Amino acid sequence: MHSNHPSGPFPAARTLSLTINGRRAQLEVEPWVTLLDLLRERIGLTGTKKGCDHGQCGACTVLVDGRRINACLALALMQEGRAITTVEGLADGERLHPLQQAFIEHDAFQCGYCTPGQLCSALGLIAEGQAHSADEVRELMSGNICRCGAYPQIVRAVTQVMGLPPDSERAHGPVVTGTVPG
DSSP, X not given: OOOSSOOSOOOOOEEEEEEETTEEEEEEEOTTOBHHHIIIIISOOTTSOOSSSXXXXXXXXXXXXXXXXXXXXXXXXXXXXXXXXXXXXXXXXXXXXXXXXXXXXXXXXXXXXXXXXXXXXXXXXXXXXOOOSHHHHHXXXXXXXXXXXXXXXXXXXXXXXXXXXXXXXXXXXXXXXSOOOO
């Protein structure tokens, strides 16, 4: 008979070694702890947000070895030996990362809840090198939801850092005028 009550022995915590924002860390972690919970609850890096906890909103996006992942879906122990970058690791002291500065210049945040995930996702996107237009930035950032609707400003900030032309300079489809048959 299966019970939800923990009556039997649980797997013991294991030692996890990784680098977080450039600093080596060694922690005792239970097998069921997600990377998100490790960062927020155990280490105190609360910039990474818990949104949906199902990998659907992107608020928990961090970089693992330079690649963007949803930290809510990744078990902490699976990150052994890897380098984790959170929003707290982007600035160089008091000097903001160029992407952070661009977010400020373009007012690419409103409530700010999604901003850490948007920033980490954008850095991963830039490193991937697959976006060559504002449309491609939009598409490849689509896993990061902004409930305030700051998408145009986010795209402008990201494309500025990437050196891509802003939306106003891209080609639009033909304008159709006239009457609609009816």
